[in-house]
Structure formats: structure tokens, C-alpha cells
Amino acid sequence: MISFLRGTVAHVGLSSAVIDVGGVGMAFAATPQTLSSLRVGETGTVHTLLVVREDSLTLYGFASPEEREVFEVLLGVAGVGPRLALAVLAVHSPEAVRVAAHSEDAKAFTKVPGIGPKVGARLVLELKGKLVPLGTPGEHAPSSSGSGAGAWKPQVLEAMTSLGWSEKDASSSIERALEDEPGLAEAGSVPEILRATLRWLGQGARTPAKSGSRG
Numbered sequence: 001m002i003s004f005l006r007g008t009v010a011h012v013g014l015s016s017a018v019i020d021v022g023g024v025g026m027a028f029a030a031t032p033q034t035l036s037s038l039r040v041g042e043t044g045t046v047h048t049l050l051v052v053r054e055d056s057l058t059l060y061g062f063a064s065p066e067e068r069e070v071f072e073v074l075l076g077v078a079g080v081g082p083r084l085a086l087a088v089l090a091v092h093s094p095e096a097v098r099v100a101a102h103s104e105d106a107k108a109f110t111k112v113p114g115i116g117p118k119v120g121a122r123l124v125l126e127l128k129g130k131l132v133p134l135g136t137p138g139e140h141a142p143s144s145s146g147s148g149a150g151a152w153k154p155q156v157l158e159a160m161t162s163l164g165w166s167e168k169d170a171s172s173s174i175e176r177a178l179e180d181e182p183g184l185a186e187a188g189s190v191p192e193i194l195r196a197t198l199r200w201l202g203q204g205a206r207t208p209a210k211s212g213s214r215g
Contacts, residue, residue: 002026002048002059009044017061019044028061029082031090032198033191036159037063051075051082058082062089063191070094070131077126079119088112091199093192095134101127111199152188159194173197 005028007021016029017038028048038044046061047068060082062068067089074085074097088097091112100108106120115123153174160170174193177200178185184193 002050004045004047005061006045007043009038009040009042012038012040017044017046019046026059028059029086030061031063031086032159033090033194034061034063034067036155036190036194060086064094066094066134070097073127073130074123076130077123079122084112084114087114091195093195097127098131098133100124101131102133104128152185152190152193155190156193156197159190160197170197173201176200 005019005021005026007019007026009017010020010025011018012035015035016027017035018025018027019038020026028046030046034046038046046063047065048062049060049068049072051058051060060068060071062071071082071085071089074080074088075082088109092100092108096108099105101124104124106117106124109115109120109123110117153171156174157167157170160173161167165173174197177197178193180200181196184196
């Protein structure tokens with residue numbers, strides 16, 4: 001089993017990245033938050049899980065072992081595949097998923113694009129007891145959190161544009177999202193602000209205005 005990757009980041013795309021490990025390019029899928037923390041040419045580390053299917057072997061990368069653990073538990077829910085499990089973690093932190101499962105908050109899961117009331121209820125039913133809060137709402141806070149006002153914005157904008165939104169639309173979406181959660185801007189956590197923006201976009205059922213180039 002491949003537990004983690006550490007090496008030079010060779011490529012960062014819209015939904016995946018490649019890390020050069022001893023001359024071998026290891027490709028993996030990941031959430032926007034994890035991808036936004038990687039920089040081409042720099043050393044990167046991700047915790048990984050290999051998902052085996054009849055016709056494919058796909059490696060998934062995570063920012064922490066906790067995130068990987070929640071992903072594995074989500075895969076155990078009937079009807080939830082890797083893509084949907086990754087989408088849940090793109091919108092909610094691992095601790096937020098634990099809290100939603102423990103408190104039977106099905107509405108929290110319906111904030112994820114692709115999850116309706118029925119699937120949300122199923123997630124709560126099957127996850128309760130398997131995921132419990134760890135009491136660390138600020139888990140794996142990034143070292144990239146900005147200490148000054150707005151220091152986080154270039155990184156969040158970069159992550160959003162890499163996902164296909166124009167800089168103008170991304171900037172507007174970030175501002176709208178932070179109107180609902182003003183405390184996030186002060187804290188300056190890049191992953192939390194990115195999650196809030198993706199949640200806001202998901203609630204508004206918006207889709208990115210794709211540019212002509214694909215990363």
C-alpha cells in the first residue's frame with residue numbers, strides 16, 4: 001500500500017497532481033485545498049490511498065491522515081464513490097464531516113454538489129457511530145495562513161482560477177462567501193476560505209466559466 005508521497009511537485013492540474021518520487025511520476029487525485037498547497041518545483045508531501053476497481057487503479061492524495069481516514073469511511077457508504085467522497089472533503093473539513101455525522105445534520109451534506117436529501121440522509125444514517133468529532137475544529141490549519149489582512153487572497157484566487165473560474169468571478173465569489181462568514185477573512189486560513197467559497201458556489205449551483213486552456 002502506498003501510504004504517502006514525498007518528492008518534487010512536477011505538475012498541478014484542475015483535479016490532480018504529479019509528484020516526482022525518485023524519478024517516477026506518481027499521479028493522484030485530490031481536493032482543491034490539497035492541490036492549492038502544492039507548488040511546481042518545490043517539495044510536496046501528501047498522504048495517499050490507492051482505490052482498486054475492476055478496470056482501474058487510482059491514487060488519491062490528502063493533506064493529512066485524518067482527511068484520508070474520513071475519505072475511507074465515506075467510501076463505505078452505499079452509493080458513495082471516490083469522486084463523491086472527494087467532493088464532500090472539498091466542501092467540508094474532516095472535522096466538519098465528523099460533526100455532521102454525529103449530530104445527524106443531513107443538510108450539511110446536501111451543501112455538496114451532487115448530494116440531494118436522500119443521499120444526505122443515507123450518509124447520516126451510515127456514518128453515525130463511525131465518525132465522531134475529535135474536538136479539533138481548526139485541524140491541520142495551514143502554515144500558509146496569512147498574518148496580514150488579505151494575505152490569503154492571492155492563494156485562494158490561484159486555487160479558484162486553477163479550477164476554471166475567471167479571476168473576476170473568483171474574486172467576486174470569495175467576497176460573497178465571506179459576507180456570510182466574515183470571521184474567516186480575519187483568521188486568514190487559505191483552505192477554510194476556499195472551502196467557504198466552494199460551499200457558496202455549490203449552494204448557488206454555479207459553474208465555472210472555463211477558459212480556453214486546460215491545465
